[in-house]
Amino acid sequence: MKASRTGPAVIVLLGALYFVLPLVATFEFSLSMLRSIWSFEAYRVVFADPQFRTTFSFSVIAALATIVLGALLVVPTAYWVRLRFAKLRPLVEFITLLPLVIPPIVLVFGYIRLYNSSSWLPFTNSAGGTNLLLVFGYVVLSLPYMFRAVDTGMAAIDIRTLTEAAESLGAKRSTILFRVILPNVRAAVLSGAFLTFAIVIGEFVLASLLNRPAFGPYLALIGANRAYEPAALAMIAFAITWACMGLLQVFASGPPGRPRSGRSLFKLARRAAR
Amino acid sequence: MKISRMSTTALATVLSLSTSLAFAQSGEMSMDDLVAAAKKEGQLTTIALPHDWCNYGEMIEGFKAKYGIEINELNPNAGSGDEIEAIKANKGNTGPQAPDVIDVGLSFGPSAKAEDLLMPYKVATWDEIPDDAKDADGYWYGDYYGVLVFGINKDVIDTAPQSFEDLLKSDYANSVALAGDPRSANNAIMSLYAAGIARGGKTGIEAATAGLEFFKELNEAGNFVTVDAEAAPIAQGTTPVAMNWDYNLLSMRDNLNGNPPIEVVVPSDGVVAGVYVQAISAYAPHPNAAKLWMEYLYSDEGQLTWLKGYCHPIRFNAMSKAGKIPQDLLDKLPPAEAYEKAVFPTLDDQNAAKAEIAAKWDSVVGATVQ
Amino acid sequence: MGAAIDAGTAGAAHNDTDAAPSRRPARSFAWLGLAPFFGFAILFLIGPTLYLVAGAFQDRNGAFTFDNILGLFTPQIMAAYAISIQVSLASAALGALIGFFLAHAIVHGRLPAWIRPTVVTFSGVASNFAGIPLAFAFLATLGRLGLVTLFLKEAAGVNIYALGFNLLSFWGLTITYLYFQIPLMVLIVTPALDGLKGEWREAASVLGATRWQYWRMVALPVLAPSILGCFLLLFANSFGAIATAYALTGSSLNIVPILLYAQIRGDVLYNPNLGYALAFGMIVITGCSNLLYLWLRSRAERWQR
Numbered sequence: 001m002k003a004s005r006t007g008p009a010v011i012v013l014l015g016a017l018y019f020v021l022p023l024v025a026t027f028e029f030s031l032s033m034l035r036s037i038w039s040f041e042a043y044r045v046v047f048a049d050p051q052f053r054t055t056f057s058f059s060v061i062a063a064l065a066t067i068v069l070g071a072l073l074v075v076p077t078a079y080w081v082r083l084r085f086a087k088l089r090p091l092v093e094f095i096t097l098l099p100l101v102i103p104p105i106v107l108v109f110g111y112i113r114l115y116n117s118s119s120w121l122p123f124t125n126s127a128g129g130t131n132l133l134l135v136f137g138y139v140v141l142s143l144p145y146m147f148r149a150v151d152t153g154m155a156a157i158d159i160r161t162l163t164e165a166a167e168s169l170g171a172k173r174s175t176i177l178f179r180v181i182l183p184n185v186r187a188a189v190l191s192g193a194f195l196t197f198a199i200v201i202g203e204f205v206l207a208s209l210l211n212r213p214a215f216g217p218y219l220a221l222i223g224a225n226r227a228y229e230p231a232a233l234a235m236i237a238f239a240i241t242w243a244c245m246g247l248l249q250v251f252a253s254g255p256p257g258r259p260r261s262g263r264s265l266f267k268l269a270r271r272a273a274r
Numbered sequence: 275m276k277i278s279r280m281s282t283t284a285l286a287t288v289l290s291l292s293t294s295l296a297f298a299q300s301g302e303m304s305m306d307d308l309v310a311a312a313k314k315e316g317q318l319t320t321i322a323l324p325h326d327w328c329n330y331g332e333m334i335e336g337f338k339a340k341y342g343i344e345i346n347e348l349n350p351n352a353g354s355g356d357e358i359e360a361i362k363a364n365k366g367n368t369g370p371q372a373p374d375v376i377d378v379g380l381s382f383g384p385s386a387k388a389e390d391l392l393m394p395y396k397v398a399t400w401d402e403i404p405d406d407a408k409d410a411d412g413y414w415y416g417d418y419y420g421v422l423v424f425g426i427n428k429d430v431i432d433t434a435p436q437s438f439e440d441l442l443k444s445d446y447a448n449s450v451a452l453a454g455d456p457r458s459a460n461n462a463i464m465s466l467y468a469a470g471i472a473r474g475g476k477t478g479i480e481a482a483t484a485g486l487e488f489f490k491e492l493n494e495a496g497n498f499v500t501v502d503a504e505a506a507p508i509a510q511g512t513t514p515v516a517m518n519w520d521y522n523l524l525s526m527r528d529n530l531n532g533n534p535p536i537e538v539v540v541p542s543d544g545v546v547a548g549v550y551v552q553a554i555s556a557y558a559p560h561p562n563a564a565k566l567w568m569e570y571l572y573s574d575e576g577q578l579t580w581l582k583g584y585c586h587p588i589r590f591n592a593m594s595k596a597g598k599i600p601q602d603l604l605d606k607l608p609p610a611e612a613y614e615k616a617v618f619p620t621l622d623d624q625n626a627a628k629a630e631i632a633a634k635w636d637s638v639v640g641a642t643v644q
Numbered sequence: 645m646g647a648a649i650d651a652g653t654a655g656a657a658h659n660d661t662d663a664a665p666s667r668r669p670a671r672s673f674a675w676l677g678l679a680p681f682f683g684f685a686i687l688f689l690i691g692p693t694l695y696l697v698a699g700a701f702q703d704r705n706g707a708f709t710f711d712n713i714l715g716l717f718t719p720q721i722m723a724a725y726a727i728s729i730q731v732s733l734a735s736a737a738l739g740a741l742i743g744f745f746l747a748h749a750i751v752h753g754r755l756p757a758w759i760r761p762t763v764v765t766f767s768g769v770a771s772n773f774a775g776i777p778l779a780f781a782f783l784a785t786l787g788r789l790g791l792v793t794l795f796l797k798e799a800a801g802v803n804i805y806a807l808g809f810n811l812l813s814f815w816g817l818t819i820t821y822l823y824f825q826i827p828l829m830v831l832i833v834t835p836a837l838d839g840l841k842g843e844w845r846e847a848a849s850v851l852g853a854t855r856w857q858y859w860r861m862v863a864l865p866v867l868a869p870s871i872l873g874c875f876l877l878l879f880a881n882s883f884g885a886i887a888t889a890y891a892l893t894g895s896s897l898n899i900v901p902i903l904l905y906a907q908i909r910g911d912v913l914y915n916p917n918l919g920y921a922l923a924f925g926m927i928v929i930t931g932c933s934n935l936l937y938l939w940l941r942s943r944a945e946r947w948q949r
Contacts, residue, residue: 008753012763015746015826019770022781022823025791029510029784035533077681085678090938095685100880101930102693103901105908106923110692116363121687125369136688143689144877148832152870156839188835194768195831202772204887209356211321211348211371220351223776225326225526227509231784234777241769249761355908430789448788455890458906500812500896506780511789632906636720636898 023238030231042232051218052233059207059215060244062131063200066138067193070146073139075189078150079181082159096147099140104205107137112209130210137206142199146192153188154181194245201241305398308569309341311562317344318563321360321373322352326529328418328521329583336579337570343563346370354378354460361391361555374558375567379460380407381624383414383551393554395565397572402592406618407549414553417571418521418585421616422461422468422546423608425523427514429534435515437542438472438488447496451503451513453522457632464546465517467627471617472544478623482630486638493639509534519548520608521584540612547616549588574598586613697927699920712921721903725925728883728900731814735821736878742822743829744871750830751837764834767827774824775887782820782892786811812893820888825878832877836870876937880930900926 033041046052081092099107111133115123123133159181166176182189207214215237223230303311312318318337325331334345348371349356357376364372378386386392387409394412407416426434431449435441441450454462469488470481492498501507503516505526516523520538527536552571554564570576577587581603593599604610619627703709715721750760773781785792788805796802810816840863848858886901900922907919 005754008749008755011745011749012753012755012759015742015763019766019823019827021792022778022785025784026777026781028791029506033533073681073684076677080677088678090942092681093938094934095682095689097876097880097934098689098693100877100884101927101934102689103884103886103904103923103926105905106696106920107689107692109908110696111688112359112363114692114695116367122367124363124371125367127370130371136684139684140689145828145832148873148877149835152832152835156835187838191764191768191831191835194765195771195828198769198772202775204775208349208351209359211360217349217351220776221324223504223506224324225505225522225529227505227530230506230777231780234773234781237777238769238773242765245765245768249765455902455906457903500893501779501783502891504776504891507783510780510784510787512783512787633720636723 023235026231027235030228030235033228033232042228043236046229046232046236051213055213055215055218056237056240058213059201059203062135062138062214063197065135066142066200067196069135070139070142070196071150071189071193074143074146074150074192075182075185076177078147078154079159079177082151082154083163093147093151096143099142100144104137104141104203105209107140108206108209111137124210130212134206134210134212134214137210138196138200138203141203141206142192142196145195145199146189149188149192149195150185153185153191156188157184190249193248197244197248198241201237305569308562308566312343312560312566313341315343315560315563317346318560318567319346319348319370319372319374320567321348321375322350322354322357322377323347324350326525327583328580328585329525332582333571333576333579336575337567340570341566343566348373354382358382358386358389358391361386361557362389365557367557368559372557372559373555374560374564376553376555377417377550378553380416380549380551381621381628383409383553384621386553387413391556393556393558393561393564395554395568397568399572399589402589403572404588404591406620407551407588414551416549416588417552418580418587419547419549419618420519420521420585421540421613422464422517422548423520423523424539424541425508425516425518425526426537426539427508427511427534428537430511430514434537434539435541436539438469438544441497441515442491442495444495444497446515448499449513449515450492450497451499451501451507451516453503453516453518455502456635460548461517461519461522463628463631464548466631467619467624468517468541468544468546470544470627471546472541478619478626479630481619481623482627482634485627486631486634489639505530508536524584524607538608540608542612545612545616547613547618549618578603581607693927696920697924699917700924703917712917713924715918716921716925720898721900721922724898724900724903725929727814727898729929731817731821731889731897731899732879732882734814734818735825735882736875738818739822739825739829739878739882740871740875743826743874744833746826747830747833747837751834752840760834764831767830769827771824771827771831774885776891778820778823779888779891782811782816782823786816786819812896814897817889817893817897820892821882821885824885825882828878828881829874832874833867833870836867840866872937872940876933879933883926883930 030042031038031040033039033045077092081089085092112124115121115133123129162180162184163176166180171180202216202219203214204216204220208217208220219230219233219237222233320334323330323334325334334347337343338345348360352360357373357378360371360373361376376386383392392413394409396412397415400408400412400415403415407419409415424435428434431446433445435443435446440446452462452465453459456462456466466485466489467478467481468485470483470485473484473488475481475484489498499513501513503513503518507513508516508526509530520540523536523538527538530536552568554561554568558564571580572589574593577589577593578599580587581590581599584607587593590599700712701708701710703711746763749755750763782790784790786804786809787793790811793804796804811820844862845858848862853861884901886899886905889897889899890902890905904919904922904926907915907922
């Protein structure tokens with residue numbers, strides 16, 4: 001029954017080819033700004049642009065805020081639904097799939113109409129309020145991915161036993177959630193965080209119509225009249241996003257002790273249950 | 275004696291009242307008062323002004339340097355519809371999200387006026403704006419225009435097409451592209467309109483129908499490419515013959531700086547001009563700064579700044595007659611004779627053409643991808 | 645859905661009543677746990693959508709009308725929905741298939757340890773590489789003057805365009821869409837594949853099952869809910885994608901999001917109420933597939949309990 005390794009290796013190789021070649025083509029084009037030689041001129045122009053730095057950092061901060069808020073919203077919800085409200089699960093899932101179904105432009109038009117200066121929640125009256133509205137919009141956009149990732153992760157661990165074990169040891173709800181459940185679904189939350197980060201960095205519709213200085217509108221603007229800089233920008237965004245995700249992975253793996261605490265509690269509970 | 279003195283006083287009062295009223299009607303406050311009031315407001319909020327479009331970058335810097343008023347720039351990617359939406363969404367909002375001034379396509383001026391979104395104002399040089407490019411009551415006024423031209427990537431194409439009929443030749447297989455979706459983007463629709471004029475269409479509907487027919491032939495000949503002709507596809511070679519406004523293609527030519535070399539050609543058989551209009555929002559948080567901005571735009575300095583961005587300012591004819599346009603600026607533009615044939619479609623023609631093209635594009639041109 | 649909302653208010657009432665305190669303190673606390681989610685969803689998801697989709701049933705002046713919905717049944721718009729559905733199905737099916745094999749390869753393929761985190765991280769980045777940069781990347785690779793096209797022409801003498809390939813076509817668009825569909829599938833199916841315990845495979849082989857039997861009777865039924873769910877996700881993801889299609893086949897491929905934009909934001913047509921009706925149609929279609937998935941999933945999970 002020893003599975004051969006050549007099949008998977010071939011698949012990964014073909015996949016790598018499909019994904020890397022377009023990047024290579026974009027990179028090659030971005031190097032062609034000066035005639036008939038390869039140079040980093042396009043990159044130099046991009047980095048010298050102060051707008052690039054402001055919009056990119058704005059988007060990164062927005063992405064981090066979205067991840068934190070999204071995780072805070074989704075993990076407890078997925079936990080409660082799995083634990084106690086199994087009947088509500090279809091409803092909650094339907095809601096989390098709605099952002100895929102609803103075009104973002106409908107969403108942002110709704111925000112502008114509902115939360116403008118003459119409404120009871122005038123988010124758009126100030127820059128700070130609009131930023132908050134933007135982050136909420138991003139959380140909505142990333143909800144399907146975050147929830148599905150966390151839910152799948154929770155399905156893979158036995159939260160019922162973990163909860164009972166922790167309760168029998170006298171843990172409070174919040175302790176259970178943050179110190180028992182969360183470390184065990186860390187991989188799932190991370191995968192949801194990856195998706196959220198990438199979504200927010202490239203997002204255009206919400207940021208542009210809410211008039212926020214994010215990276216997506218900046219990218220579109222540069223593409224209007226310039227040829228090589230957008231290709232350079234795409235490569236830079238790709239590289240920086242990958243680096244941030246790498247950092248996320250390292251940071252969230254945490255000190256070696258954390259995951260083990262969840263598992264040993266589990267073993268303890270099993271022993272106690274016998 | 276008493277009566278005559280009284281009547282003199284009365285006469286004097288009436289005269290002074292009527293003079294000040296006349297002042298109020300024509301220029302309102304004097305320029306100095308306007309500058310002072312605008313500086314007091316301290317800020318101007320604009321929207322949809324990319325720095326590369328018509329040299330707005332220099333315009334904005336020039337205004338800031340001259341009057342020391344901050345400019346808060348909203349969403350440079352906004353389309354005309356978005357600008358109108360922004361005014362509507364911010365009625366009563368005096369925060370930084372509410373635009374003071376807008377720069378929209380011609381057809382949006384009257385519709386915005388009808389929805390009571392605009393504030394009337396007539397700049398000092400009002401009379402030099404052609405009548406058919408402004409609202410008689412001063413609610414909106416044309417600011418610049420451009421004509422529909424071809425931009426050719428000379429690395430890929432050897433001989434540039436000179437006319438619409440040239441485009442049908444086999445030399446241009448898989449080369450010709452529009453810079454937008456003809457069902458929604460103004461410049462794509464005007465490209466069809468220009469093709470229709472080249473085919474002899476006179477009114478809006480005729481030009482639209484003839485234009486649709488032309489693009490059908492173009493597609494059947496295999497010359498039409500469905501990709502959006504932005505700078506990158508043009509430079510990369512996918513869309514080496516692009517149709518767009520002259521100011522866009524000319525500034526793209528400058529930005530690409532010979533890599534690849536772009537030749538801009540005004541088609542010999544059909545030239546269409548598109549006018550944009552300025553207006554002040556009725557809910558502008560900084561009305562005096564907005565009025566000062568208008569005065570700046572329509573001053574000689576402002577109009578020439580636009581010309582540097584290859585946009586023909588609306589006072590072009592009056593200014594060139596008065597010899598106010600430097601020769602080196604004129605040299606950078608395509609030859610003036612090409613512009614003389616330009617057709618300025620009326621509002622009705624434009625609306626009729628738009629409706630026709632948006633409705634019939636899919637069925638007539640049939641460029642549905644398989 | 646209505647029943648659940650009613651249960652919600654019943655739950656709130658529960659909070660108020662002083663029932664046997666030791667019997668259900670957990671329950672009243674638990675409702676609070678779900679409140680943030682539902683509150684957030686109503687304020688920032690359902691509310692704005694309903695507000696705007698109500699516009700599908702109004703005309704310009706706000707009066708109630710069915711005209712916009714009826715206006716959806718014109719040939720142009722029906723064709724747009726048909727093409728949207730076809731492109732979405734094709735890219736979702738292919739994306740799900742290829743993504744599944746790729747995910748399986750990195751999880752169970754016994755490859756070097758660095759491959760999995762690399763592929764997963766890359767998938768996270770690539771799943772959102774869409775729009776104009778993606779369209780341009782493919783033009784630069786497989787366009788008429790693209791890197792791969794030219795390479796094949798010069799090195800191998802093969803002119804793929806002469807053989808009938810065209811990036812600016814239905815299949816070209818599908819291939820481009822796969823760039824963000826496959827990574828999405830990989831990202832979401834990988835945790836599920838983790839749950840496929842090695843013991844099951846050993847147990848199956850001990851009982852004499854072939855690989856195919858193992859897959860058919862053990863692995864696939866367990867994975868079916870996740871795979872179906874991902875397929876749905878991919879379908880909806882592709883249905884709403886506009887920027888890539890616009891850049892690549894903008895004026896020719898008649899898909900619903902492009903029409904939607906043209907009505908809501910375009911310089912020309914600007915009939916927002918028809919646009920909202922288009923959005924309503926999109927919501928109905930993807931909503932239906934949503935419900936279908938939930939039903940299929942509940943059937944598949946029945947034996948799991």
